[in-house]
Amino acid sequence: MTRRFGDEERFVIRCCKAGIRGTSVRPNWFESGLDWETVCRLTRRHCVTPLFLEAVRHEREETVPPEALETLEERSAYVARRNLRLLQTTASLSQAFEREGIRAIPYRGPVLARIAYGDVGRREFGDLDVLVRRTDLPAARSVLLEQGYDPQYVRETTDGLTSSQQWAYTRFARDYAFEHRCEPVEVELHWRVLARRFPTAIELESVWDRRSTTSIAGTDVPVLSPEDRLLSCCVHGTRHRWDRLRWICDVAADLERNSIDWETVIRRSESHNCTRMLLLGLAVTASLFETQLPVRVRRRIDADPAIEPLRLHVRDHLFDDSAYPEHELWRFQSRTLERYRDRGTFWATCLFEPTRPDIEAVSLPRPLAPLYSLVRCGRLLRTAIGRRPRSRGETDSNPSRTNANP
Incomplete structure (x- = not known):
């Protein structure tokens, strides 16, 4: 049986949708029985506080309890300050990689915020993800060390890796995490978008020639093409079972602001063996945010009998905070x-x-x-x-x- 959303959950989804589309928040959405502590917890948990606050601030701010409004504004201001700092970091790292002849594409993080949301302060993110070639990892690692970053390890007792462990890392893993010595900034070098267990081989070599650029802090930074960006968002959300509303907002916001060559994105999803991941992400987004999809895409979704059960699974677990095996x-x-x-x-x-x-x-x-x-x-x-x-x-x-x- 499909789980019914609670009033607060429904309200957060509606406001995020209004924030993405730039539409007004309807007065009847502010139901009298809303638990604003739960609303604030949901926006924080799903990393959508700035988008949510933008939707309610100018339309119905007087109906928001002062304590809740203060909580939302403090969180949104913190995100804006942090995102601006990470935006500058993205530009400086991009320049550093370019100076060393390293092909690198920042994706997600501030790049996605700028392109999909139009404003880096509207999307919450934590670290910086950079796609590089596996053969460039030693050089990219050296650049980060020179910029003040140290490798981060899973095990607290780990004190550096031997050369054989570093070889195994690049052979079996998909990313290498670094943290700045003085600032709370994390950078992840990715040589695959997904782990090796997936057949989806989205690597730098397959997307570099299709890249575009965007201006960040006065620097032209290479970014994924619109079609590759959409694929990246959908496979990332699927990897995490779409358990953050923010990842669904990413797809909705990107489709709202940017045009997609649908024939191209379908063809690339087939070549990367991730068509079902793409269609699932689109189906989840369309059902929650009423995103309009081309008829041929909707037909592809309907033609795959696995999509609807997966979509319902995502919906039923979206606001489920319990642990799972x-x-x-x-x-x-x-x-x-x-x-x-x-x-x-x-x-x-x-x-x-x-x-x-x-x-x-x-x-x-x-x-x-x-x-x-x-x-x-x-x-x-x-x-x-x-x-x-x-x-x-x-x-x-x-x-x-x-x-x-x-």
């Missing part, structure tokens, strides 16, 4: 893969391919790297025996950090 996330992710052989590879990779915690746990010589699979199995066994279910937003590659703000 990791294998349930894997099950959802596997259902977004169309081919049976891809699902088989996915499950085998989940069970046997090492992740960042496995690699950090022990240093193996490169010839013995296949033995990391045994480390992986041991960790999964310990988890199955006694570890708690994973919290929402927590990833296998880094259990200590949440991905609420990428």
Whole structure:
């Protein structure tokens, strides 16, 4: 049975939709029984406070309790200050990479905020994601070290990686996290948009020639093409089971402000083996935000019998804050893969391919790297025996950090 949204949940969705479209907030949306503490918690949890506040501030501000309005304004002001600082950081890092001849494309974060929302202060994000070639990782790592960043590790006891561990990192993982020594700024170098367990091989080589540019802090920064950006948003949201309203807002805002060549995006999704992920993201966005999709796209959605059950699953769990076992996330992710052989590879990779915690746990010589699979199995066994279910937003590659703000 489909879960009914509560009044506060419905209200947050409506206001986010109004904020994206620039439409007025209807007076009857401010239902008398709203629990504003819950409203503030939801906007914070789903990282949509600035967008929500923008929708209500000028239309019905007098109906918002002063305490709630103060909470929303403080959060929105903090996001604006932080985003401006990260915008400057994006420009400076882009220049540093270019000076060293490193091809790098910032995506999500301030770039997505600028392009999809028109204002960097309207979207919450936490870290900076940069797509680079795997062969450029040593040079990109050196640039970040020179800029004052240190590598971040999953295990608190990890004190640097050996050369063999670094090789295994680039072989099996998909990103490398760094944190500034003096500022609360995190940067992630990605050489794949998704982990190897997915058949979706979106890498820098496949998107570089299609890139465009946007001006950030007076610097022309390379960005993904509109079609690649939409694919990136949809595969990222699907990876996280669309459990943040912000990720759905990203798709809705991007489609509201920018034109898409739908034939191209469908063709690229097929070549990258992520058509169902794309269609699921579009179906979820259309159902919650009434986003208009071309007839041919709606037909593709209707033609895939797996989309509707997946969409209902997303809807039913969108506002569910309870913890869930990791294998349930894997099950959802596997259902977004169309081919049976891809699902088989996915499950085998989940069970046997090492992740960042496995690699950090022990240093193996490169010839013995296949033995990391045994480390992986041991960790999964310990988890199955006694570890708690994973919290929402927590990833296998880094259990200590949440991905609420990428």
